[in-house]
Structures are given as structure tokens and as C-alpha cells.
Amino acid sequence: MDPRVPALQSRSAVTAIGSYVPQRRLTNEELSALVDTNDEWIVRRTGIRERRIAADDEYTSDLAIAAVRDLLRRYPTATDDIDGVLVATTTPDNPFPSVASRVQAAFGFKAALAFDLNAACAGFVSALQTANGLILSGMYRKILVIGAETLSKITDYTDRSTCILFGDGAGAVLVELAEQGRMLASHAVTDGGGGIHVYASGLSREWNGQHLAGDGRIVQNGREVYKWALSTVPDGVRSLLNDAGLAAESLDWLVPHSANLRMIEAICERLGLPYERALTSAAEYGNTSAASIPLALDLAVRDGRLAAGQTVALYGFGSGLTQAGLLLRWGV
Structure with a gap:
């Protein structure tokens, strides 16, 4: 570390x-x-x-x-x-x-x-x-x-x-x-200048040269969000693991935000982690933003893949542009 x-x-x-x-x-x-x-x-x-x-x-x-x-x-x-x-x-x-x-x-x-x-x-x-x-x-x-x-x-x-x-x-x-905490490492980073690439339009002034007013619907530049995620998320996960003194191969599960499974495949490839060790919820439920990680966790609990004592890296990323990671020992 x-x-x-x-x-x-x-x-x-x-x-x-x-x-x-x-x-x-x-x-x-x-x-x-x-x-x-x-x-x-x-x-x-x-x-x-x-x-x-x-x-x-x-x-x-x-x-x-x-x-x-x-x-x-x-x-x-x-x-x-x-x-x-x-x-x-x-x-x-x-x-x-x-x-x-x-x-x-x-x-x-x-x-x-x-x-x-x-x-x-x-x-x-x-x-x-x-x-x-x-x-x-x-x-x-x-x-x-x-x-x-x-x-x-x-x-x-x-x-x-x-x-x-x-x-x-x-x-x-x-x-x-808990007497012995099971949260092992934490990571967060934000690039607010990229907020123009995915947002809900509304009552808003111009931001970074883009007018964000509208009817409240989601607006997304998928290409830019994809490029940002692939260029930054793998390093963020590595930073999380490094802070805990762990290598990617020692992870039982990576639980990234389920934005797009093709994106997650690419993130896993850059981490040297088999895609089969990623827990996701997008195939069944689509991109559910803040709900995607807990939904993926519960799908894995219900089918027996995720068990107490396993090491799990949660990693959320999206509008903001904001990232937040947490490494924990699963306790359920």
C-alpha cells in the first residue's frame, strides 16, 4: 500500500x-x-x-x-x-x-x-x-x-x-x-467537467458550453461515457485493490455498475480478471443506476454464487462523472 x-x-x-x-x-x-x-x-x-x-x-x-x-x-x-x-x-x-x-x-x-x-x-x-x-x-x-x-x-x-x-x-x-470491520478499502474520484456527457435535463444554466435545460429526460453521449469508463475504471479498481494490498486475481467477485455488459467485459479484460467473476444485473434488469449493484449482489446470493467470507469489490461509475469503489469481505 x-x-x-x-x-x-x-x-x-x-x-x-x-x-x-x-x-x-x-x-x-x-x-x-x-x-x-x-x-x-x-x-x-x-x-x-x-x-x-x-x-x-x-x-x-x-x-x-x-x-x-x-x-x-x-x-x-x-x-x-x-x-x-x-x-x-x-x-x-x-x-x-x-x-x-x-x-x-x-x-x-x-x-x-x-x-x-x-x-x-x-x-x-x-x-x-x-x-x-x-x-x-x-x-x-x-x-x-x-x-x-x-x-x-x-x-x-x-x-x-x-x-x-x-x-x-x-x-x-x-x-x-461489527467488532471487526469488513470494509477493507475505499476509493472515490469525480470529474465534474464530464457531467455534460450524461444528465437529466431540467432547469439549468449552460455548463461547459452545453445547455442542459429540457423536459427532465435522460440525455447521454454513450460514446464519451464508454471511453471515459474504459480509460479510468480499471485504474480505479486497481487503486482500490492496491490500498488493501490485494491483486485482482485474489478477488472472488467484481461487482461493477451494470451499465453495459460489453463495457464490463472490456473492463475485466484490462484488469486481467475473467468475466465470469463479475456479478451483474443488466441482462435481466437493464441499467438501473444506483440499484444495479445491490440487484447484482442479490441475484448472486439467491443462486448461491456469493457466500459469506468472500472478497468482493463494488465499483460504481456514471453521471457526474463520478466513481466510487468499496472492497469488502461479504458478511451475509
Whole structure:
């Protein structure tokens, strides 16, 4: 480890997980009736086969609450003394109140800090980093960390470059105080000047020579985002591993943001890591931004690939342009 880099202090462990996706499936074949595309083209370019779409009356808080219900069903004792709720999302029901406060109200947690965090596709990992810091402060002991999105509500279904990508879903984990912390290393970096390459349009001034005003829909320069991810994410993962004194081959699993499976294949190749050791959720659910990493984790928990004691690198990257990585010993 570089002696200039302080070791991550951790007294936290992930001890429970749950997830939820809406019932409605939007397949590649259905999209081909909306825009000029087809299943073969989408799978070849992205690896995505379908995505889940929230109902008209189903919002991000509904998905987050359902994911927490799933967690509590599978781990019944997890409700004891929860004192924090963090929700990573770019698609809250309203600007305020927060999605986190709606989750708190749904379960009646008595004394819970509750707030939303917006770091786009790096949001879930950023929220885990935040939860670890809150627990390390000694002020909190058990925090729900949720990644939840209803991106279909801000997707332009006339834009072939974006509508094939995005879907809806939510994943939740419980982070709690542990005698021996299982978070081994942390990494974060942002290049705000690249924010013009992927954003939700809205009430906005000009930024870096580009006018970002619009109707709130997702706008993305996929080529530039792809180039940025391939040129920076592998080095970010290496930095994360180096801080913990580990090599890529010692990882049990890499869990990158499931933006595009072809991109993840290229990242794995540059890391010298077999693609089979990447956990993803894009083929089943599309790009779900802050929800993609917890959804990938829970898919692997449910089918038995991910087990307690394994070493896992979570790495989120996307709009901002922001990256956040966390190396941990899986505790569920």
C-alpha cells in the first residue's frame, strides 16, 4: 500500500440483503416496435435482454419499501434498533420529502436518521461509504442502505440510444456495527467537467458550453461515457485493490455498475480478471443506476454464487462523472 494513502477504518459489516423489481417486463422485441432496433443489435451492443418497468402509480419509494420488506422477510431480526436509512437515487418521488423518510414512515423506525443521496450510478457505493463513516463516528449502529430507481419515468422512448438501456428496481442492505470491520478499502474520484456527457435535463444554466435545460429526460453521449469508463475504471479498481494490498486475481467477485455488459467485459479484460467473476444485473434488469449493484449482489446470493467470507469489490461509475469503489469481505 502507498504509505501516503490512509488505510480505511471500518467497524461495519453488511449483514442482510433484499431486493425488488416491478412485475412488468419490457423486452427487446417490444422496444423494436417503438424505435429502429432489434433484439440481436441490443444484445450485441449491451448484453441487455429485458428490463423491468414500474407501473404508472409505482414510484421509487414503493420499490425501496418493497426491497426492505424482502430483506426483513429473509432476515427477521434485522429490524431491531435500525437508526439510519440512506437511499441512493436520482429519481425520487418528489424533490422532498426524501424517499428515505417515506421508508422510515413505512416501517416506523423510532429514531432514524433518514436522507437521500444522489451520486447517480455510483450512489449505492457512496451510500455504503457514508454508512461506514456514520457507524465509525459512534453515533449510529444499524443503517439501511438502499439503491432504488424508476428511470423509466425519465426515459425518452423515442431516443434509441437511451431507451434500450434503462430499467427500474431496488436493492437494500443492512450495514451494522461489527467488532471487526469488513470494509477493507475505499476509493472515490469525480470529474465534474464530464457531467455534460450524461444528465437529466431540467432547469439549468449552460455548463461547459452545453445547455442542459429540457423536459427532465435522460440525455447521454454513450460514446464519451464508454471511453471515459474504459480509460479510468480499471485504474480505479486497481487503486482500490492496491490500498488493501490485494491483486485482482485474489478477488472472488467484481461487482461493477451494470451499465453495459460489453463495457464490463472490456473492463475485466484490462484488469486481467475473467468475466465470469463479475456479478451483474443488466441482462435481466437493464441499467438501473444506483440499484444495479445491490440487484447484482442479490441475484448472486439467491443462486448461491456469493457466500459469506468472500472478497468482493463494488465499483460504481456514471453521471457526474463520478466513481466510487468499496472492497469488502461479504458478511451475509
